[in-house]
Amino acid sequence: MSAEVETVADKQATAGALLRVSSQKISRLMDLVGELSLSVTETVNSPDLDHTGDRTLFEAAAHRLNMIVREVQDAATELRLVPVDEVFKRLKRMIREMERQTGKRITLEVIGADTAIDKMVADRLYDPLLHVLRNSADHGLEQTDERVAAGKSEKGVITLSAAQVGSEVQIVVGDDGRGLNREKILSIARKRGLYGPDEEPEPSKLWKVIFEPGFSTAEKVSNLSGRGVGMDVLNTTMRDLRGRIAVESTEGEGTQVSLHIPVSLAFLDCILLRQGTHLFAVPVEDIFEIVKPGIESCMSISAGSRAEMLRLRERHVPVCRLEQFYGDALPDLTPLSDTVAIVLKAGTRLIAVPVDEVLDRQQVVMKPLSGVLAKVRASWGCALLGTGEVALVLDSERLAAGENA
């Protein structure tokens, strides 16, 4: 491209020269590329095309066109990718401030700073990450004397790492501090009615309550954290970015908070499903396995209001019927063995979602649900398909969490 427009005047502009382009222009380009891709699929699959004659040349041209569109799509997506270091650098500067305010000594280790991420995503990551970082500094790390007594290094270590896994970027904020206190968190969670007095939630579930708005175990509110406000920012941002939060913690050894975020918000690699009259799309990275259940692998538990389970080799996976979840169940459910079961990863758990048909794998353009559609549960948004159809993109985690999620 640049070779064609190069003149004598801008000879200095070498191959590595950079252009400043407003993000609106790029967004506009992305939108157009999305529509282009949809139109091409629509044209190529048009029912008006003559299907009787020899279509070899047409097929070849259509194939080439699709390849080009896919490349344009990738190139356009890449335009907006920036190294995550942009955000990390700003965070690094905050560490001194945190040291001063907490009186703790902190080493920040950064891993994978060159991981690429959508600029739109990067711009929104600073606040939530800063919040997680502050939490680590304030609650996670112990005071120096406490650390020495526990046989740890004087300086607390916070690790900020990023890595691309499939089409997701995982950003982990880890510390080598005291770890989360199960007793304390559980007692507050119970006080706030999140768990009954006898409930013993599994750790990965319990840890998530620290992200509840207003949740704080800090006895005194400090300048850094403890007001429970920042978590709201974290939750809202993660929801908007279609991200997920996971927490791991070992008492005495530290806590890791990981944020899983899609690399690009523009296109989503999905498997398309049909259940009854509805079309659904599931992001490819959420799919654990697709199975055709045999009669021997299906069971229903009468004691658990006929809950269905799917046996998947050595484990049992709870079945989530979309028609039941969305309350448009027919009187007779299709026997599990007549369906195709999509086994989805929902955080650390698996759920099996039986559908009538698995249709296709497609790069889809996602649109948020707004207006009268805003109340649709367990969905990230609407996917526009190449055929012009619209499918609902399922959020497996909220689907697994059940009715009230």
Add this chain to the structure above:
Amino acid sequence: MTKDQAVPAEVENLLHDDDNIDNMYLTFAIGEETYGVPIAVVTEIVGMQRIMTVPDVPRYIKGVINLRGKVIPLMDVRLRFSLDERAYDDRTVIIVLELAGSPVGLIVDRVSEVLEIAEDHIDSARGVGGGGESQSLVEGLGRVGENVAIILNTGMLVSDAELSMPEAVSA
């Protein structure tokens, strides 16, 4: 892409009339009644097209259409008014509105015309059908010669509240 065969040319022209639009209403028919919505909220009128169903929506939301890359939920106005459903025919049209920043398409029996109704020709009908002032789907009754156009409170159209259509109006 879309066949707008059901849209009379004069309506189309009127939509692009850039006179003062404050007193302009797009009227449409539901059964024997004439309803109107302020032209300011109308974005376009398209013919009936393939509807894709979505789960977890009220019964009167029939599904969505993909209108040039925009996902538009469709509301069957008959079902919203708790009337009987009626099979769609070649006069059935979709009136696309932009309400509170989100699009919604109204499925109506047929689109009629754009009328200018002066404010003093509109009798307030707020509170018709019970439920208090803020709960009514009817904003007012516009007198147009011998006829009456029932002006809808578009905000209520997309609100969650369950409504029963006022008897006095639908009689």
